[in-house]
Amino acid sequence: MLPDVTGATPTYARALAAEAVGTAMLLAAVVGSGIMGERLASGNVAIALLANALATGAALMALIQTFGPVSGAHFNPAVTVADAVQGGLPWNRVGGYVLAQVSGAFVGVMAAHLMFSEPLLAASMHERSGAAQVFSECVATFGLLLVMSGVSRSHAAGVPFAVAAYIAAAYWFTASTSFANPAVTLARAFTNTFAGIRPADVPGFLCGQVTGALVATVLCRWLEPLRPQPAEENHVSHR
Amino acid sequence: MLPDVTGATPTYARALAAEAVGTAMLLAAVVGSGIMGERLASGNVAIALLANALATGAALMALIQTFGPVSGAHFNPAVTVADAVQGGLPWNRVGGYVLAQVSGAFVGVMAAHLMFSEPLLAASMHERSGAAQVFSECVATFGLLLVMSGVSRSHAAGVPFAVAAYIAAAYWFTASTSFANPAVTLARAFTNTFAGIRPADVPGFLCGQVTGALVATVLCRWLEPLRPQPAEENHVSHR
Amino acid sequence: MLPDVTGATPTYARALAAEAVGTAMLLAAVVGSGIMGERLASGNVAIALLANALATGAALMALIQTFGPVSGAHFNPAVTVADAVQGGLPWNRVGGYVLAQVSGAFVGVMAAHLMFSEPLLAASMHERSGAAQVFSECVATFGLLLVMSGVSRSHAAGVPFAVAAYIAAAYWFTASTSFANPAVTLARAFTNTFAGIRPADVPGFLCGQVTGALVATVLCRWLEPLRPQPAEENHVSHR
Amino acid sequence: MLPDVTGATPTYARALAAEAVGTAMLLAAVVGSGIMGERLASGNVAIALLANALATGAALMALIQTFGPVSGAHFNPAVTVADAVQGGLPWNRVGGYVLAQVSGAFVGVMAAHLMFSEPLLAASMHERSGAAQVFSECVATFGLLLVMSGVSRSHAAGVPFAVAAYIAAAYWFTASTSFANPAVTLARAFTNTFAGIRPADVPGFLCGQVTGALVATVLCRWLEPLRPQPAEENHVSHR
Numbered sequence: 026m027l028p029d030v031t032g033a034t035p036t037y038a039r040a041l042a043a044e045a046v047g048t049a050m051l052l053a054a055v056v057g058s059g060i061m062g063e064r065l066a067s068g069n070v071a072i073a074l075l076a077n078a079l080a081t082g083a084a085l086m087a088l089i090q091t092f093g094p095v096s097g098a099h100f101n102p103a104v105t106v107a108d109a110v111q112g113g114l115p116w117n118r119v120g121g122y123v124l125a126q127v128s129g130a131f132v133g134v135m136a137a138h139l140m141f142s143e144p145l146l147a148a149s150m151h152e153r154s155g156a157a158q159v160f161s162e163c164v165a166t167f168g169l170l171l172v173m174s175g176v177s178r179s180h181a182a183g184v185p186f187a188v189a190a191y192i193a194a195a196y197w198f199t200a201s202t203s204f205a206n207p208a209v210t211l212a213r214a215f216t217n218t219f220a221g222i223r224p225a226d227v228p229g230f231l232c233g234q235v236t237g238a239l240v241a242t243v244l245c246r247w248l249e250p251l252r253p254q255p256a257e258e259n260h261v262s263h264r
Numbered sequence: 265m266l267p268d269v270t271g272a273t274p275t276y277a278r279a280l281a282a283e284a285v286g287t288a289m290l291l292a293a294v295v296g297s298g299i300m301g302e303r304l305a306s307g308n309v310a311i312a313l314l315a316n317a318l319a320t321g322a323a324l325m326a327l328i329q330t331f332g333p334v335s336g337a338h339f340n341p342a343v344t345v346a347d348a349v350q351g352g353l354p355w356n357r358v359g360g361y362v363l364a365q366v367s368g369a370f371v372g373v374m375a376a377h378l379m380f381s382e383p384l385l386a387a388s389m390h391e392r393s394g395a396a397q398v399f400s401e402c403v404a405t406f407g408l409l410l411v412m413s414g415v416s417r418s419h420a421a422g423v424p425f426a427v428a429a430y431i432a433a434a435y436w437f438t439a440s441t442s443f444a445n446p447a448v449t450l451a452r453a454f455t456n457t458f459a460g461i462r463p464a465d466v467p468g469f470l471c472g473q474v475t476g477a478l479v480a481t482v483l484c485r486w487l488e489p490l491r492p493q494p495a496e497e498n499h500v501s502h503r
Numbered sequence: 504m505l506p507d508v509t510g511a512t513p514t515y516a517r518a519l520a521a522e523a524v525g526t527a528m529l530l531a532a533v534v535g536s537g538i539m540g541e542r543l544a545s546g547n548v549a550i551a552l553l554a555n556a557l558a559t560g561a562a563l564m565a566l567i568q569t570f571g572p573v574s575g576a577h578f579n580p581a582v583t584v585a586d587a588v589q590g591g592l593p594w595n596r597v598g599g600y601v602l603a604q605v606s607g608a609f610v611g612v613m614a615a616h617l618m619f620s621e622p623l624l625a626a627s628m629h630e631r632s633g634a635a636q637v638f639s640e641c642v643a644t645f646g647l648l649l650v651m652s653g654v655s656r657s658h659a660a661g662v663p664f665a666v667a668a669y670i671a672a673a674y675w676f677t678a679s680t681s682f683a684n685p686a687v688t689l690a691r692a693f694t695n696t697f698a699g700i701r702p703a704d705v706p707g708f709l710c711g712q713v714t715g716a717l718v719a720t721v722l723c724r725w726l727e728p729l730r731p732q733p734a735e736e737n738h739v740s741h742r
Numbered sequence: 743m744l745p746d747v748t749g750a751t752p753t754y755a756r757a758l759a760a761e762a763v764g765t766a767m768l769l770a771a772v773v774g775s776g777i778m779g780e781r782l783a784s785g786n787v788a789i790a791l792l793a794n795a796l797a798t799g800a801a802l803m804a805l806i807q808t809f810g811p812v813s814g815a816h817f818n819p820a821v822t823v824a825d826a827v828q829g830g831l832p833w834n835r836v837g838g839y840v841l842a843q844v845s846g847a848f849v850g851v852m853a854a855h856l857m858f859s860e861p862l863l864a865a866s867m868h869e870r871s872g873a874a875q876v877f878s879e880c881v882a883t884f885g886l887l888l889v890m891s892g893v894s895r896s897h898a899a900g901v902p903f904a905v906a907a908y909i910a911a912a913y914w915f916t917a918s919t920s921f922a923n924p925a926v927t928l929a930r931a932f933t934n935t936f937a938g939i940r941p942a943d944v945p946g947f948l949c950g951q952v953t954g955a956l957v958a959t960v961l962c963r964w965l966e967p968l969r970p971q972p973a974e975e976n977h978v979s980h981r
Contacts, residue, residue: 039965046961050885057915065788071304071311072788075318079792080914082322083799083907090904091892095965140878140917161379168289175330180421182897187329189907190322190428197319198296200379244285248278248334310543310550314557321561400618407528414569419660426568429561429667436558437535439618483524487517487573549782549789553796560800639857646767653808658899665807668800668906675797676774678857722763726756726812 041121043096045129047088051100052133052212053140054084059219060141073219074196082193089185098185101206102126103238107170110242123208130212138216149214149221153201154229161201162233163240168195169205170241178249207231280360282335284368286327290339291372291451292379293323298458299380312458313435321432328424337424340445341365342477346409349481362447369451377455388453388460392440393468400440401472402479407434408444409480417488446470518574519599523607525570526578530611530690531618532562537697538619551697552674560671567663576663579684580604581716585648588720601686608690616694627692627699631679632707639679640711641718646673647683648719656727685709758838760813762846764805768817769850769929770857771801776936777858790936791913799910806902815902818923819843820955824887827959840925847929855933866931866938870918871946878918879950880957885912886922887958895966924948 058080062073089098097114099105105122108114114122135145169191176187195203204210204222210231214224222230297319301312328337336353338344341362347353353361374384408430415426434442443449443461449470453463461469536558540551567576575592577583583600586592592600613623647669654665673681682688682700688709692702700708775797779790806815814831816822822839825831831839852862886908893904912920921927921939927948931941939947 042961042965046888050888053881054911054915057917058911061791061914061917062788065786065791067786067788069304069306069308069311069786069788071301071306071308071315072786072792074300074304075311075315076788076792076914079318079795080911084911084915087889087893087904087908087911090897090900091889094892094896136881137915140874140881140915142872142874142917155381157379157381164292164375164379171285171289172326172330175333176326179333180329182900183329183421183424185900185904187326187424191326194293194297194319194323194326197300197315198293198323198376198379200296200300200381244281248281308543308545308547308550310540310545310547310554313539313543314550314554318557394620396618396620403531403614403618410524410528411565411569414572415565418572419568422568422660422663426565426663430565433532433536433558433562433565436539436554437532437562437615437618439535439539439620483520487520547782547784547786547789549779549784549786549793552778552782553789553793556796633859635857635859642770642853642857649763649767650804650808653811654804657811658807661807661899661902665804665902669804672771672775672797672801672804675778675793676771676801676854676857678774678778678859722759726759 037118037121040096040118041125043092044099044122044125045132047092047096047098048100048126048129048208049133049136050088051081051084052130052209053137054133055081055209056134056137056213056216056218056220057140060137060143063219074202077202077219078193078196081196082189085192086185086189089188093185096122100126100129100208101169102208103166103170103206103234104173107174107238107242111174111246126208127211130208131215134212134216141218143216143218146215147217149217149223151217151219151221151223153222153226158201158226159229159233161199162204162230163237165195165199165201165203165205166234166237167241168237169203170238171245174241174245175249201230201233204230205234205237207234210234276357276360279335279357280364282331283338283361283364284371286331286335286337287339287365287368287447288372288375289327290320290324291369291448292375293372294320294448295373295376295452295455295457295459296379299376299382302458313441316441316458317432317435320435321428324431325424325428328427332424335361339365339368339447341447342405342409342445342473343412346413346477346481350413350485365447366450369447370454373451373455380457382455382457385454386456388456388462390456390458390460390462392461392465397440397465398468398472400438401443401469402476404434404438404440404442404444405473405476406480407476408442409477410484413480413484414488440469440472443469444473444476446473449473515596515599518596519603521570521574522577522600522603523610525566525574525576526604526607526686527611527614528566529559529562529578530608530687531614532611533559533687534612534615534691534694534696534698535618538615538621541697552680555680555697556671556674559674560667563670564663564667567666571663574600578604578607578686579647580686581644581648581684581712582651585652585716585720589652589724604686605689608686609693612690612694619696621694621696624693625695627695627701629695629697629699629701631700631704636679636704637707637711639677640682640708641715643673643677643679643681643683644712644715645719646715647681648716649723652719652723653727679708679711682708683712683715685712688712754835754838757813757835758842760809761816761839761842762849764809764813764815765817765843765846765925766850766853767805768798768802769847769926770853771850772798772926773851773854773930773933773935773937774857777854777860780936791919794919794936795910795913798913799906802909803902803906806905810902813839817843817846817925819925820883820887820923820951821890824891824955824959828891828963843925844928847925848932851929851933858935860933860935863932864934866934866940868934868936868938868940870939870943875918875943876946876950878916879921879947880954882912882916882918882920882922883951883954884958885954886920887955888962891958891962892966918947918950921947922951922954924951927951 062076066073092098102123172191298316301315305312331337344361411430537555540554544551570576580601650669779793783790809815819840889908
């Protein structure tokens, strides 16, 4: 790849770093605020989830604004693949993005564990199984991709706010607390804290997420087929 | 209807789909977060309502940003009729909009029930009756239409934030927790959970909502009669 | 007054209506959410205040966006006088603004009481006295005017967000829960609910508010003396 | 320094006043809302921290919008030094900024104490020690500088929202509740309330903050080396 001398297009290496660091900070926020919430809430799970949802949404808003101009701020393999399907990210960069996201996610979980004096990694014992949970992940991911696609096409500056608000809401309105992200799901299998998920329940979550992403992508293509592509200067590039 | 080849004006079919999917996601958020809130809050209704209000407001903000450019993101027959009265939506599309909203609302309730392993539909036993409740719906809908009309005329990009904030606030400052939406009211009669309303109490709520909408529409016409119509490119079209 | 045929400048009558209706909705939000919070919070005052603060902030954000283009969305005699001092509102309109605000505030309290089946008006028995409370009102009003003046001069579209966030924060960081508004203070003397203030404690609050407003006005004039006046098209006119 | 006759560049004296008053209001918000939260929360620390985090984030958003155009709204020696390193603030103004921030921080703590009838200053007995706490401060400051640097380069108007959201989230996802600010840390050693820190634990916090700031500055220079400098008219100048 040629060096980026204009500064207009961030290079691929910087984009990978942005995806890795951004996903790490996101996981630190998800897992860390879950631990803090559970420790302080005196057993009232609603208060712990309220803190967890607000912290996740607020961190996500800040992180999308921070890394959007460098990498598009996907932090999520489902978003990356959907972006490629719609002609955004070149297909030969998808693998790198996903690898950066998954690696970053594990680093973020370890950072949260270090901050809260937990073991570096530990298999979760938090059961999240059953059809209702899988359907919840399907709905959660469907909605996330719908919001990202719709808002980024018409008003890219609104993406950080819309996505953050959607995720904070979906923590509450889905029975699975809306993982909606395969990289996040994998990494959360290795925290035995509030935000964890039993490794055995991961495949079901991934199925739900893939299904929801597929349905959303088809619907979006039909719903907004003729919209102009976002201009180059739009600083958040989910397309 | 002619095919939309420019992409500037979404076609009617896409607008109906946007109203249906958007209203479905809104109801999933309202009903789902109500169930989650009640299950986790250990009997503290204030904490459940806090979660319910924040999730509803956040989801609404994301959904208005998502579907605003396609359909105007009404999600509410009162908004649709007020829009038509003020010369926005053509009258021959009002019926389709309302049908899409009501159908979407029921689908959303069913989706929430599936996510939380509740019966698909069930008549609510949640009593919400009396003059104070009806007056609350009147105030809630009056305020909602005032906010929508005022903000969309002068600063359309602010509508998703203003409407979401207003509704989250009105969950708390009206005794009825601010349904403010006939389609939502009908569908919530069929969830026997936190967000439900006894079918027998629906007519009173609808009366309050219609009255509030009428008063707001008259006041808005007087308050801002000479304002320029929003330009075509305003992406949220409540007028 | 000449009729407003261009639509560019809202007439005085419409501005008065906007101040009255906006202040009424604000008081309905403050008092109504206080009642709801206290009724539902099972005695945990922090949860009631959290709901009260969030509802007040969110309603204020929506209302400033709604009525800003019509009247400047003062809703507060301290803001109106400070605006006149700085050459914004003509002095001969100050009396009308204040009258509209105080009348609206009482209507809003009565609306809240009707919604929650409370007596229409009742003298409050909620004691809020002592030097710490008065000093709190001084700090609260000082900060409010600083935020309004600073943000409206440089970035008027940010005013609804900055003011709403400031007030929600000040509910928590002042010992008086930040009334910061003489019209609001007078009207809240007549609600014997969560948001009330004993009539005997009103003069102290007003003293604190006037002092804070004076200090802020002097500081603002020194801090930003050379800033260009906001252009006519800025849609929120606190200057 | 020449007098500022154009109004385009605030003078240094006004910038120092903005840093002092802004940091004072920030500390009043942090300490005041901590006291209020603890007093009202009936022993549920999660609810107190929720109020503390929301009040801090909301106040910060309003204050950055208010003082950004005058001084850049640093309120934080780590931000000031990072800004100078990246060629923003001239080095000969760094000392003045830091002095204004530290003085303002102490005034803010005293104002909070006066509002809540606490002793004017008191050494804190709140222990916050150990490697996990120091690492938490490192992560918190790293993230803060990353967010500030990234957002201010590409979309300066988003800084108040991104920074406020980040800090509110970091209250929850770091074990130290994210001081992330040496001036704030020093001043909070002298409040024996919810937000306090034992003077003996201050050096560890400062070490963590300096380390995090260094790592973030290096990463930012690599991540965005070719980005155009923000235009002069960007009203918040963290570079």
